[in-house]
Amino acid sequence: VDGHAPNDLTSGFSGGSAWELDELTGQYFLHLFSKKQIDLNWQNPDLRRAIYRMMNFWIDKGIEGFRMDVIDMIAKEPRAKILVNGPHLHEYLHEMNRQTWRNRDFLTVGEAWSASPEDARQYSDEQREELSMVFQFGHLWADRQVGGEKWEQRPLDVAQLKQALYACQTTMATHGWNSLFWSNHDLPRAVSRFGATGQYRELSAKMLAIALHGLKGTPFVYQGEEIGMTDCPVATIDQVNDVEARTIYRQLRAQGDDAGTAMQKINIFNRDNARTPMQWTAKQHAGFTTGKPWLAINANYPRINVAAAQADHQSIWWTYQRLIRLRKQSAVLQQGEFTELSAVPAPIVAYTRTWQQTQWLICANFADTLITVDLPKRASELIISNYQDYPEQLGRVVLRPYEAFILALS
Structure with a gap:
């Protein structure tokens, strides 16, 4: 617009403008995240039809579900600075459902950071024909400063955690369906965040598993959670791969933090914590690869690994095995009030x-x-x-x- 970006929206990953000038066309494109992740214009019906063709291609190949990243942002209206829960969001999801998996045995889960329990019920109510369920994140604010930065931790408020978890149970008691999770690829390791990493690591990891698997909904186990993998703090920014963490590190340094202070803050939320390679064995590189892994292996892999967990029938891994079997066999866990x-x-x-x-x-x-x-x-x-x-x-x-x-x- 007149040679300038349409407005002052910023990118969550680059830290600068969310608008990028395309030299070939002379027009700006939107990227609320990385420049490599160009936001699509879902208001265009041709775009939506192309997306549905792509989805049907994979459905016809035999896949049985989709996990949909930041699904609450597809109906954004950037000129009006409406980025989540746009006015046509549920219209697009209903259309997607009808054009793709409607008559199939298929699971869909949408990531929706903005969703309240009431929103989650709307997404997942079968009568609305949208999604199977969404990930909504209300319980994950129980150890964060209200309105603060990502690294501003506070002691876990279990009362707040319960309130958020229970609200989903009651709101979706009769309509809709709930997802159950402690962690994912964007969050710290569950046992490091909500449990303990010292003498109580195994006990607290099992506790988290039991507390979650007893709730109504579909449990999601993030890789490594079933053996109690922990966060992996690093010493320097050169060891950080997470694009968001690297951007925030530069911002913290520009604001006056020394390198050590900035790294302490980064280590709290650095998404690499959840992305270090799976710890399979006590062998080199934790048995993950014979080459150079894309991230450093957590130094505790010789004692925290799948092989060791499977050999110990009192391990976290076996607790998850028993809980999963219980959920498959027990109507009280599947449908109970x-x-x-x-x-x-x-x-x-x-x-x-x-x-x-x-x-x-x-x-x-x-x-x-x-x-x-x-x-x-x-x-x-x-x-x-x-x-x-x-x-x-x-x-x-x-x-x-x-x-x-x-x-x-x-």
Whole structure:
């Protein structure tokens, strides 16, 4: 427009303008992320038809699902600075559904950072014919400063975490479907963020697995989570591959941070934490490759790896195996009604799932200390626990650090 960018939108990855001049056409294109990720104009029906042809190409090849990045941004109106939840968003998703997977056994999950539980219900309500579910991120603000920067951590507020998780359970109790997750390729490792990396690493990783898999919805296990892989802090910016982290490092240095301070902040959210190569064995490069891996291997790979986890039947990996089997076999976990146990201390996640005559109690201690909690005075049978034993007599119970269990109540 008059030789200038259309407006002052900025790129989340480059840190500068989100508009880039194309010398060949003399026009600007939008890139809210990398310059290599040009934002498409979904208002153009020819563009949408081309996208649907591409999707059908892969569906016809036999794939069974799509994970859709930042799906809440496809109906953006950049001139008006409307970047998420544009006015035609659900119209486009309904059209996509009808033009592609509508009559197929197919799973779709959309990433929607802006989505509230109510939004998530709209996306996933079968009657609307849009998506199977979305990833929505309300629970992930429980350890971040409100309105702060990505690196501005605060101690985990378990009460806020519960409120966000439970809101999804109640909002989508009868309509829509929920996704369940602790981490992904953009987030710190779950056990480093919500658990512990020292003596309680295995216990806390199992606790996180039990607390999440008891909820109603579809659990997503991010690679490495099932063996308790941890964050991988680095010493210098030269070791960072994440384009976003590198941009923010330059900004922090320009604002006056010395290199050490800037790196401390970067290590908190650097997306490379979740992208280091999978730790398969204790052999060179963790058995990931015989060449040079694209990121450095976490130094703890000799003791944290798949081979070691599979050899130990009390490991995190086997806990995930048991939980996944439970979900496949148990109607109470698939369809059971969720009920919060509200009269518990803040660090305790406790709820029941009820299906017909079956009721299960799920309880998890997010603290590294002993916590006394009052649980229903009912006879119980152990389904799964992260300790070798469990409180056989319910009522007033002292939970151990990061203790978690599922009990069948009678």
